[in-house]
Amino acid sequence: MVNKVKTAITPTRVEDYPEWYQQVIKASDMAEKSPVRGCMVIKPWGYSLWENIMHVLNDLFKATGVKNAYFPLFIPLSFLEKEAEHVEGFAKECAVVTHHRLEKGAGGGLVPAGPLTEPLVVRPTSETIIGDSFSKWVSSYRDLPILINQWANVVRWEMRTRIFLRTSEFLWQEGHTAHVSKEEALERTQMMLDVYTKLVEEYLAMPVIRGRKTASERFPGAVDTLCIEAMMQDRKALQAGTSHFLGQNFARASDIRFHSAHETEEYAWTTSWGASTRMIGGIVMTHGDDDGIILPPKIASSHVVLLPIIRKDEDRPKVMEYIEKMSKELKDIQYHHRGIDVEIDERDIGGARGWDWIKKGIPLRVEIGPRDIAENSVFVGRRDKGHKEKVSIKKDRFIGEITSILDDIQKSLFDKALSFKEEHTIIIDDKKEFQEFFTPVNQEKPELHGGFAKSFWCGSDECESEIKQDLSVTIRCIPFEDDSGTGKCIYCGKECKGRVVFAKAY
Amino acid sequence: MVNKVKTAITPTRVEDYPEWYQQVIKASDMAEKSPVRGCMVIKPWGYSLWENIMHVLNDLFKATGVKNAYFPLFIPLSFLEKEAEHVEGFAKECAVVTHHRLEKGAGGGLVPAGPLTEPLVVRPTSETIIGDSFSKWVSSYRDLPILINQWANVVRWEMRTRIFLRTSEFLWQEGHTAHVSKEEALERTQMMLDVYTKLVEEYLAMPVIRGRKTASERFPGAVDTLCIEAMMQDRKALQAGTSHFLGQNFARASDIRFHSAHETEEYAWTTSWGASTRMIGGIVMTHGDDDGIILPPKIASSHVVLLPIIRKDEDRPKVMEYIEKMSKELKDIQYHHRGIDVEIDERDIGGARGWDWIKKGIPLRVEIGPRDIAENSVFVGRRDKGHKEKVSIKKDRFIGEITSILDDIQKSLFDKALSFKEEHTIIIDDKKEFQEFFTPVNQEKPELHGGFAKSFWCGSDECESEIKQDLSVTIRCIPFEDDSGTGKCIYCGKECKGRVVFAKAY
Known part of the structure; x- marks a missing residue:
């Protein structure tokens, strides 16, 4: 029997991944369930993550000419x-x-x-209500493109929910644009997918x-819907952002027409693209470990x-002064x-203090006591290393x-x-192998x-749809770059192109 | 007959103040009505104003220890x-x-x-739903204070609406705090009113x-509700921010209890405070003139x-290069x-271009042509001066x-x-004078x-309530500093203290 390493989170990922997710969120103090069915409370530690994501996206959007605006929460059913x-x-x-009001009932x-x-429908997304505004804003090709983003809450009534x-x-952002030509709209659709890729890969490290x-x-x-898909640690996919080319469908529906440079009247070409607080779940499931x-x-x-x-009360003033300065x-x-x-955490709660910050996932923990001060050094733990791997570094070097x-x-x-x-992305050209690949190793842990x-x-x-029914597996995407040539469909065996x-x- | 000065906005403030307000908003391109009853569309020029206000408030809040979070849009009726x-x-x-869904009806x-x-009620304000979270977050006096703010949309069904x-x-922010003592809660109530005062006076110039x-x-x-009240140019008051001391009322309602340092169990003392997009209307009505x-x-x-x-096409590259650099x-x-x-506005639409920016209220307009470039100068118009009052300044001096x-x-x-x-704030101790003061000068312009x-x-x-009924006048506030001693009630004549x-x- 192997000695079990003590972890801060119970169960571990291997023991029960879905339950690990719930526990790791709870231990991080990022969010919690609310008494309102399916709605969550995002606590400060989780919300500031969202604020940082908003900040990065706002900068990236702005660089492509997009401006923020705000549209109504309610959408008339007819829209x-x-x-x-x-x-x-x-x-x-x-x-x-x-x-639109409440009054005393019989009881x-x-x-x-x-x-x-x-x-009125609480917006699940805003194409139709924003389209109505666009139809008023556009009359000539000179009014285009329109490049708008909104930060908003949206509601999609889910039966099974998970924080x-x-x-x-x-919470999400939804971008909506209108263009004179198909080419320009297609280019914008791709451009915004590139923005999401940059956010997710360079900032969220996914x-x-x-x-x-x-x-x-x-x-x-x-x-057409373009997407980016990330792999979670249970090897399931998470859609981390989508960018839609809407053709002239929504322009027709909302009557977004313009006089072209060639004196014709045409429907605009529109796009929409969004990313949501769902990404925070993705961060948790990509990087989290059995300590949080x-x-x-x-x-x-x-x-x-x-x-x-601080072991002796008389050391407190000196240590705190040093820490405030640092x-x-x-x-x-x-x-x-x-x-x-x-953050400065003065609480006198023993080892639980360090563990709290491990569970919250803060990148660096720095311990400072009288001896460290005497040596002009600090004791540093990195969250991406084991919790015991702490090193003493000169304070000035650490700051530098x-x-x-x-x-x-x-x-x-x-x-x-x-x-x-990469380890868990496999080329499979054999139907049986394909079915086995998606069959849980252990019936008690269907997620593996x-x-x-x-x-x-x-x-x-x-x-x-047969694959979806048989294995609960979907096509996450048809990759942009594919040099896999031709082969046989994994299910029906028909000759076809590209994996x-x-x-x-x- | 006096020559009428041409103004960008029709009607002028004196001619019809309420209509001037609608027109000036429209001309500024800040916002517009939506097809959804009583809901507005905030366009980029208006929304960026809101973003700047959010930025300032976030900094001011943070400096007092407040953190942002997010709570559900829906409030169960029972809450x-x-x-x-x-x-x-x-x-x-x-x-x-x-x-929670839609399906095909008989028709x-x-x-x-x-x-x-x-x-579920769409939140008109969030005391009860946030109180529910607080009740779970607090068990000991060590968990207090809790200092939370949320940026959110709220809905209050209004019959008569104005952008x-x-x-x-x-859109608004609503702050919610919980404290161990009445004194601490009262101090916080006052502190947040001070924050609003700083925002409104120092940033909004009201x-x-x-x-x-x-x-x-x-x-x-x-x-207790503390407030700040500003005077609009039609001499009406606009409440620009409120800070509420809630006593233990909401703590009792939501069961926010804690074990005190003296081993007793007590209800927390709570506060809430808010400021909204209404302030943007206040900016318009405080500073706007007949040009926007x-x-x-x-x-x-x-x-x-x-x-x-640019009068000649060959000048374009040189002028644009100069402008981009500047x-x-x-x-x-x-x-x-x-x-x-x-902003850079290259549109070739004659004088309408300058007027557009006047109507949008941008602080500075700078015209740059080949002659200005030759002289290393720029031609500057300030929005707070008359539209013809433009001055030529050396470019480097302008930048400096x-x-x-x-x-x-x-x-x-x-x-x-x-x-x-100050001009329109008068001490009145005579009932008849008081009634005349609030009686419209002209029946066709009840706002004056x-x-x-x-x-x-x-x-x-x-x-x-008699005053409210007779004159549509309310007590805006009982001022904090009042050294007016004692006198007779303006309506019943009873001796009382403080105006x-x-x-x-x-």
Whole structure:
């Protein structure tokens, strides 16, 4: 029997991955369930991560000419119905407002009153309501392009929810653009996927596969949906951002027309693209270990916690003064668009203090006691290393090198995730092997399976839906770069071109 | 007959103030009505103003230890009912979600389906849902204080709406704190009013009167409501921020209890405080003139527009190169937490171009043509001066002095608003004079009246509501500093202490 290493999180990832996820979120103090079905409370440690993501995305958006705006929370039912596929895609998960006041009912309690003449849907996405504005803003080709983004809450009524990954209300940004030509709209669709790739790979340290969705996985109403897909540690895929080419579908539905330079009247070409708080779930599941979450430094809620080690009360003033001074020095250092964020934790709760910060995933823990001060040194633990691996460094050297230490942690997280993804992404051309790859090793742990399979697909809805039914596996994307030539469809054996990525997914 | 000066906005403020407001918003391109009853679309020029306000407030909040978080959009009806006065205050304006999907109805169209067992109210404010979280977060006095803020959309169903000032959906921040003692909660209530005062006076350039609300004007469920009130150019008051001391009312309702240091179990003392997109309406009505809005530089959507003057096509490359270079130099200059924001407007639409930027209220317009370049100078117009008052300045001097020019504009806006407020704030101790002060000069322009009256009030609900009924005038606040001694109530003549501020209000 192997000695079991004590971990901060129970169960471990191997023991029960879904439960590990719930526990690791709880231990990090990032978010919690609310009494409102399917809605979450995002606590400060989780929200600041979101704020950092917003900051990075705002800069990236702005660099491409996009401006922020804000549109109504409510969408009249008739608007949603303007695009047939669109409303069908969202009808089953809409929160519907039907009344505009409360009054005393027969039983004495309050009941909804003031029925609305037309029900209002709480936005699940805003193509139709934003399209209405665009139709007023555009009359000539000179008014185009329109490049708009909104930061908003959206509601999609989910029956089974999980914090960050699948909640009835979530926070996101949704970009909406209108263009004179198909080419320009296609270029924008690709450009925004590139922005998401940059955010997710460079800031969230999550390597992704890029490609387009099959018809059945497309955004309801879109002509083409581009996506980035990341691999979680249970080898399932998480869609981390999508960019939709909407053709003229929504322009027709919302009547976004313009006079062209050639004196003709034409419908605009539109795009939409979004990324949400779901990404936070992705960060947790990509980098977390059995001691808790691990935050990539570039978007971490905070970078470093200073932990005074005080055994005698008389040492307190000196240690705290040293720490306050060090905190100020660190905060003045610029690190990727903001100063170094510093926490100071004076609590006298023994070893639980250090573990709290490990579970919160802060990149660096620094212990400072009288002896360290005497030696002008600090005792540093990196969250990406084992919790016992702490090293003593001269304080000035630590301050001088902190940005490169953080960059090193960022890189190590990305590299580790990349190796994991590559290790569990397999080319499979044999049907039986394919089925075995996706069959759980252990019936008690259905989450454990092979990972991503790159296999040939004939392009038929039939094979796609048969695979989904048999194995709960979907085509995550048809990769952009594919030099795999031709082969036989993994299910029907028909000759076809290019492998696609199959996986189980969140 | 006096020659009428041509203005960019029709009607002028004097001709029809309410209509001027609608027109000036429209001309500024800040926001517009939406097809959803009472909801607005905030366009980029208005939204960036809001982003700058958020930025300033976030910094001010953070400096007092407040952290951002996010709570559910929906509040179960039973939660709202926990505090009797609270629910009564909001029952008449609640958007109520009663269903969670849509399905084909008898007529073929979609109808609400999946009725909820308990209706959900779209948050009009979040005391009760946040209180529920606080009750779980607090068990010992060591867990206090809790200092939380959320940026969110809220919905209060309004029958008569006006963009920014009164809309069914608006954006705001709501702060919520919990404390061990009454004293600490009272101190926090005052502290956050100070934060709002700083924002509104120093950044929005709107002078305010500070004080507390009367019982009838308090936030539903609060023990005490502190407020800041500003004077608009129609001499009506606009409440620009409120900070509520909630006593233990909401702690009892939400069961926020803690073990004290003295081993007793006690209810926490809570506060809440908010400021909203309504402030943008206040900026418009405080500083706008008959040519459009005027943005205070510290929170302006953008600071300066560069306008190339190109009469011959061959001049274009040289002029644009000069402008691009100048734009870069300006953007590198720090001005109150951000770089100078620069617009470049190349449109060839004649004089309409300059007027567009006047109507948008940008602090500085800079014209640059070949002759200016030859002389190393630029032609500068300040938005706070007349539109013809433009001066030629050496380019390097302009760049060197731009931050002090902007500060000067900021100061001139505040000073002008302060003079206006002081001029129309009158001490009145005679009932007839009081009634005349609030009686419209012209029946066709009911908005024109005296302004703010400082008068004695006996403290009775009767006098307060009689005044409201007779004159549509309310007590805006009982000022903090009042050395007016004793006198006779302006309505009943009873001897009482301290004057209060009466006004018509938005």
